[in-house]
Amino acid sequence: MARKAAGKPPEEILLDWKREQASLKARVVDRDTEAWQRDPAFSGLQRVGGVDVSFVKDDSGSACASLVVLSYPELEVLFVDGNGVLHHRGFGVACHLGVLTDLPCIGVAKKLLQVDGLENNALHKEKIQLLKAGGDSFPLMGGSGTVLGRALRSHDHSTKPLYVSVGHKISLEAAVRLTHSCCKFRIPEPVRQADIRSRDYIRRTQEVQGVPAPPSGRSKEAQRPKACPQGVSEEPAGTSKGTPTGGKACPRF
DNA sequence: CTCGAGTAAAGCGAGTACCT
DNA sequence: AGGTACTCGCTTTACTCGAG
Secondary structure, eight states: OOOOOSSOOHHHHHHHHHHHHHHHHTTOOOSOOSHHHHSTTOTTOOEEEEEEEEEOTTOTTOEEEEEEEEEOOOOEEEEEESOSSSSTTSOOHHHHHHHHHTSOEEEEESSOOOOTTOOOSHHHHHHHHTOOSTTOEEEEEOTTSOEEEEEEOOOTTOOSOEEEEEEESSOHHHHHHHHHHTOSSSSOHHHHHHHHHHHHHHHHHHHHTTOOOOOGGGOOTTOOOOOSSEEEEEEEEEEEOSOTTTOTTOOOO
């Protein structure tokens, strides 16, 4: 998780990142800014991006940031594997990328980040049980009384919800609707493709470098390409040395 | 200040379902 | 029927906090 910064001790790097987070946080926009976001069918939206960061084993200073751009059946928006305002400092990776790119950004997490009083307790599990069909969701109200995100059942056949939060320039309501509309499986297709491709890139890179690749029994190389958003335009950003939250040297868009 | 316990998140792999 | 891909739960790892 650490950036190989020029001779700086890790604590100082961490402080730098926190300062950067605090300054960028003021620039987060948590309302709809595009016309397509207010359209029930998202018409006008043409491209959906998915971002995922995979880390290289035995090399804490390197990571592979993967950006996948899918054409949307009818904006330009980024799905990020991680949280937006649902974060310890209210500024997760989705906010960070959104502010830096000035694109509408949605944070999609697979597990509940237990912040501001949010807990994966019995009550929470009970609410999950009440999500009967794909598209059903409930608000994630923090102890401070603010709604930090929504738990969304993304798929009829999935029992575990996704945790959707505002990253930048989109309302929570539109973020949840769009996330659901991009889910062929539990994970939104752009994020799923970014995850698959970043892992694959690291695996291939390690093979080239002579590092024995892990057993590829579960290789996701040739996964079903029949995702609802069509036309995958892969953009393997390659290994980049940067802040995990998309700092100055982060993914090249 | 150091060490250990507790907690949360990420990674891995088994089981299962679907497709050819 | 065999291969491929997805979900979910267990394990591992990292981090935080409190006690000595």
